[in-house]
Amino acid sequence: MKAEILENVNLKGDYFQVRFAAPEVAAAAKPGHFVHVRIDERRDFMLRRPFSIKDAENGVVTLLYKVVGKGSAALSRLEKGACCDLMGPQGRPFTPQPDHRALIIVGGYGAAATWQLTRSMPGGVVLLGARSTDDLLLVDEYKAAGYDVRVATNDGSMGKKGFVTELIPELMESPQDKPFFVYGCGPKPMLMALAALMRKEKMEGELSLDEIMCCGVGSCFGCVVKVNDESSPDKFRYARSCKEGPVFPAEDIYIGE
Numbered sequence: 001m002k003a004e005i006l007e008n009v010n011l012k013g014d015y016f017q018v019r020f021a022a023p024e025v026a027a028a029a030k031p032g033h034f035v036h037v038r039i040d041e042r043r044d045f046m047l048r049r050p051f052s053i054k055d056a057e058n059g060v061v062t063l064l065y066k067v068v069g070k071g072s073a074a075l076s077r078l079e080k081g082a083c084c085d086l087m088g089p090q091g092r093p094f095t096p097q098p099d100h101r102a103l104i105i106v107g108g109y110g111a112a113a114t115w116q117l118t119r120s121m122p123g124g125v126v127l128l129g130a131r132s133t134d135d136l137l138l139v140d141e142y143k144a145a146g147y148d149v150r151v152a153t154n155d156g157s158m159g160k161k162g163f164v165t166e167l168i169p170e171l172m173e174s175p176q177d178k179p180f181f182v183y184g185c186g187p188k189p190m191l192m193a194l195a196a197l198m199r200k201e202k203m204e205g206e207l208s209l210d211e212i213m214c215c216g217v218g219s220c221f222g223c224v225v226k227v228n229d230e231s232s233p234d235k236f237r238y239a240r241s242c243k244e245g246p247v248f249p250a251e252d253i254y255i256g257e
């Protein structure tokens with residue numbers, strides 16, 4: 001559907017936030033859903049780009065995005081009143097678990113995909129990771145939502161120096177009223193490391209995989225990821241992340257031997 005831009009602002013560095021008037025998409029959006037966006041009507045942007053729905057309230061859909069290439073750069077130049085075509089909400093969303101405490105573990109703009117969980121699962125913990133302070137997103141927002149925020153940066157410019165997964169052992173030492181349920185999103189190497197750690201520590205959760213997508217509706221097989229399949233000789237099968245994902249149970253993600 002055609003959606004008008006209400007606001008498109010630079011948050012910092014290469015990161016922008018755009019708000020669309022899109023009442024139908026907003027009404028159906030759940031945490032972890034994405035929209036497939038046709039950025040403008042010109043021929044060189046025929047291919048849509050997928051972005052997580054950061055927020056969806058009062059008929060407004062908010063996306064938080066990083067400028068990495070042609071499409072996201074073109075989006076960043078659009079002003080209030082311009083329109084994009086939004087297809088969605090797409091994919092399989094996260095599953096809120098009221099009997100658990102949310103443990104959100106994210107890298108970079110992955111923080112947008114999990115943001116809506118602060119409403120359905122209040123009082124959780126979020127581990128925010130990034131290369132450096134410049135790539136850390138939504139720290140104050142998660143704090144304002146009542147989340148216990150812990151930070152790791154690769155260069156040590158904020159929080160613990162190292163990978164976001166290195167914050168987990170310390171957290172596990174403190175007793176919890178409810179068991180944690182992990183919600184993860186971020187770059188693939190981070191998610192594979194997280195999936196392996198979760199398997200070792202027997203932690204439950206779901207991870208949202210960020211695969212390059214083409215059709216976004218399950219027709220082209222351009223977005224496949226490996227998931228466990230005991231019935232296959234290779235012990236895995238390919239799943240379309242736009243249709244069966246992007247959110248997968250962590251235990252389903254194939255991490256090899």
Ligand SMILES: Cc1cc2nc3c(=O)[nH]c(=O)nc-3n(C[C@H](O)[C@H](O)[C@H](O)COP(=O)(O)OP(=O)(O)OC[C@H]3O[C@@H](n4cnc5c(N)ncnc54)[C@H](O)[C@@H]3O)c2cc1C
Nearest residue numbers: 049050051052064065066068069070071072109211212246
């Ligand atoms: C389900 C899903 C949710 C996403 N949510 C967000 C979000 O909330 N915010 C955000 O900024 N981005 C998000 N992305 C990534 C976003 O779709 C890409 O950054 C975007 O499509 C790049 O388009 P482009 O034309 O600017 O770059 P291109 O010119 O197409 O590519 C530029 C560079 O970006 C890389 N790239 C392209 N697509 C992806 C991708 N899917 N993942 C990682 N790298 C990619 C390319 O390999 C290349 O190196 C999401 C992707 C998926 C699949």
Ligand code: FES
Nearest residue numbers: 214216220221242
């Ligand atoms: S992007 Fe075409 S099948 Fe997923």
